[in-house]
Amino acid sequence: MSKLPKPAELAKVSYNNPATDWMDTPVEFKPGMYCHGSKPKSLEIVGFPNPRDWRPADADWKLPENWKEILIEGIADRLKKYRSFRLFMDICVRCGACADKCHFFIGTGDPKNMPVLRAELIRSVYRKEFTTAGKILGRMAGARDLTLDVLKEWWYYFYQCTECRRCSVFCPYGIDQAEITIIGRELLNLLGLNIEWIAGPVSNCYMKGNHLGLEPHTIVGNLEYMLDDIETVTGKRIKPSFNRKGAEILFVTPSGDLFADPGTYTCMGYLMLFEELGLDYTWSTYASEGGNFGFFTSNEMGKRLNSKIYAEAKRLGVKWILGGECGHMWRVLSQYMDTWNGPADFLEVPKSPITGTVFENAKSMKMVHIAEFTADLIKNNKLKLDPKRNDHLTVTWHDSCNVSRGMGMLEEPRYVLRNVVNNFVEMPEDTIREKTFCCGSGTGLNASEDMELRMKGGFPRANAAKFVHEHYGVNMLANVCAIDRATLKPLMDYWVPGVNVCGLHELVANAMIMKGEKERTTDLRGEPLPNVQAKEEKA
Amino acid sequence: MTLKEELKEKKSAIVQKWIDAALASYHKDAQGALRQTKAQFTNPAGFNLAQGLDGLFDALLEGVITDSVATFLDMTVRLRAVQDFAPSEALAFLIRIKQIVRDELGRERLDAPGVRTDLAAFDAAADDLMLYAFDLYMQCREKIYDIKAQEARSQTYRLLQKAQSIADKE
Incomplete structure (x- = not known):
């Protein structure tokens, strides 16, 4: 048996932290x-x-x-x-x-x-x-x-x-x-x-084009599962194209969206949106990563991993690039890509084929963030939306550090959100927009072995979410960042059970009425829609 | 004046000392910032600690510790359960309330008739509180391991789905 301390020994415990310089x-x-x-x-x-x-x-x-x-x-x-x-x-x-x-x-x-x-x-x-x-x-x-x-x-x-x-x-x-x-x-x-959680994804990305090391058939296979689910929910079978030369737009998103919930629901949202618009776009199984863990390693490594995006755009002969929901990806692309691997003078200034809007802000780098793209669609009344389908949700918005504080994208996602949900509540002022609190797991720290660090680092964010959960019944924390989608969920599980996590385009796709769709009874997660729930309760 | 009335009167001084006892476990250079206990959102660590201890002290005065203390206890324990403390270090500040109350009352008052009995009841409530804290601390630790397991499961879900469908085809 191990030695138990005597009461007298226990009494010698110092409660104070040793104060050394x-x-x-x-x-x-x-x-x-x-x-x-x-x-x-x-x-x-x-x-x-x-x-x-x-x-x-x-x-x-x-x-x-x-x-x-x-x-x-x-x-x-x-x-x-x-x-x-x-x-x-x-x-x-x-x-x-x-x-x-x-x-x-x-x-x-x-x-x-x-x-x-x-x-x-x-x-x-x-x-x-x-x-x-x-x-x-x-x-x-x-x-x-x-x-x-x-x-x-x-x-x-x-x-x-x-x-x-x-x-x-x-x-x-x-x-x-x-x-x-x-x-x-x-x-x-x-x-x-x-750390291996960065070095592993970097080497994967270098060899296979994405952090998770997904090979082309796996990327296609994973998307197929999502297409099955979309068909179940909407009755529509979508057939996206891959590595298609001559497409107008190359779509690049973080590979996390292809792999794990709740990112996959956001990815289903992209697929549905593009289908509804009839967008002439292609996925790439080579430039299959918008994120860049090289950026968390060294400037040089960031540049090496980033180079495939323009290279693939050139190879496929697209006009411009559309980026999925990601935080650090957006900062890397907006602030570094052009000087690292540009100028991309073989591309055109991005112009929405649906609204005709020219994205002057992307004149040089030739890439648009999907939140900007969708905000423009809604502003020009190009989507048929029924926000009531999201009425079972009271949503708050987490400003992801890199897109909000880093790049000033504050209003676009909020504009989209207000149009696709009826219940939107902001977290307290000191914890949003430029002063947003980090998820506590960014820059490659989203491993499992450092869970205590993540729970501590995410505490201020969770504390603000807890406040709106308790006072306004918030049950969904939305954001435009793949790392957030993966890491805020466990953070909420620890600090604020009852709050779920989603991407912006999951909510867009839930609200969007697609041409020829069947009457929807569930959202993308397979949960009954509010009107269906009400009908069932009546019956 | 009953002990309860007296402690109620001295509440703010006692709770402040209780907060100090909890903060003493942090490095001296961090204590100043953590002491800003009014900033609910910008210093949630200090705010929750202060609010939690305030509520717990009221419960101790009532002498009955029930599940109703859960919210206040959560505000003081959940963060410490993931901070760099041994379990004993994480929770030690809770039982320090016994000594703080004694110091605040003074030796003379402690010997006064009736006080000793009342104080025994207070101590018993503090002990109960510690037991509740122990349960909560363990729940928090178990939750961490549960989250790690869930994360591993979620990361492999699509792979398993794929493996299953391949197996089905064969």
Whole structure:
């Protein structure tokens, strides 16, 4: 039998957290707070350095002998390359405005999750290596040596940031912590220190075109299942085309939509919408991933994975590209694709074949987000909608960080939502739009082994959802992000049971009256529609 | 004045000390931010802790702990069940209420006639509360494992569907 402590021993328990300065508090790897380390195969496939078996909790990370040199050189390179990085290393005055704005800090109570301190993890080394004051005054100037403990601390905390940028909204200097985390992760990748939940999808995407590693026949097969379900609900058999040359539009969406509920219902929504419009479009089994986990690895890897989208558009000879519901995909496409792999001068400025609207905002990158596309359809009265079919739902809107705070897409999805549901309630002001709270699982942190981290990081979002659930009966949390659709569901299960999660186009498709459809009795999930429920109750 | 009346009068000071006891388990640099207990949506950790303990203290004064404390208990325990605490550390702050009440009353008052009996009833309620907290803590932990299992199932559902249909064809 194990030794039980005596009452006197128990009485010695200190209830207080030991208060040491952050530099003197070495990182401790707590289960549930970090993901598995990258596997050698995942790194080898994309030619990344130092592929080997390693475990984050092990003392020996099997680093190359000159790891410090590699990192210091890596920092020097990036200081030259990115003016923003140099600026962010120099200008913080540690005012603390960002400190309590991070969902991970709010949920963990760990000071190293304060954005200011997360940045300080790298800044302290920058000062020591690259500033005169730091070299001479050392710790007095906030500088410290790069040691193995410091490296481990970087790894632990740069994989506890979802690059959501909420902190940057409150920073008087506009320091973007997302960019610091991006650089931090790039540096870690110089030593082969990725997490497998990112490295695996990256290598899959590189080899097979999408994060899940779905091969062409699987993509077609998965869509077939959805087409069967659509036929059951609407009586209509849809026949989409794949890799079709000469189509007007190439449609690209995150592969999560093809694979797991509730993303699949959103995907059924796309299929139904395009069918109803008679859109001349094609799926690609090659450019079969809108998301980009390369972006969570390094700038270079993001660029490599992204290149297939324009390449496929060129090969198929389409006029423009339409993007499905995704968060980080949209930021990558809007802010990076054009300069990474553009100019896409072989494409035309996107013009809706249904309404004639020219999407001037996409003049250069030639890609439109489906929320914009559908908002335009509704504005021009091109869809027959019966929002009553969604009357069993009271919906609230989660602004996904990358599309809302990152790209300013605030009104389009709300406009669509108001037209397809009758019951829409906003969450409290401090938790939506530019100040939206992250799902807590973005940037590749949506693994299962870090579930505690995800539940803590998503706590502020869940807390706001709980409020509208309790006060207004909200039972559906809608959004336009594949990672959100996958991760908000477990988050709601833990914090707010009774709230479900869906994509925007699931609601659109439920409300949309299709030409020649049979009388619908269920929604896309097979749940009875409200009028059917009422009839059954009467009978 | 009965013990209940006296504790009711001293409620705000006692609850504040109870909040402090819970916050002491966080690093000193984090406590300042968590102490902003009025910000329901921007500091839900501090807000829920304060609201939860306030409600729990009222329940303790009534001396009866029933399922009705579930909401308040949830506000104090659910977050700590996923934070970096051992189970004992996560819940220790709840029983500290006994010592906080004693400190607040002072030695003289503790010896006063009748107080000892009333205090025993208060202690018994605090013990019951701890048992409820233990149940809730375990529910939270089990939920985490349940979610992990559900997630694995949802990620493989389409594969299984596919495997099944292949098997059916054969």
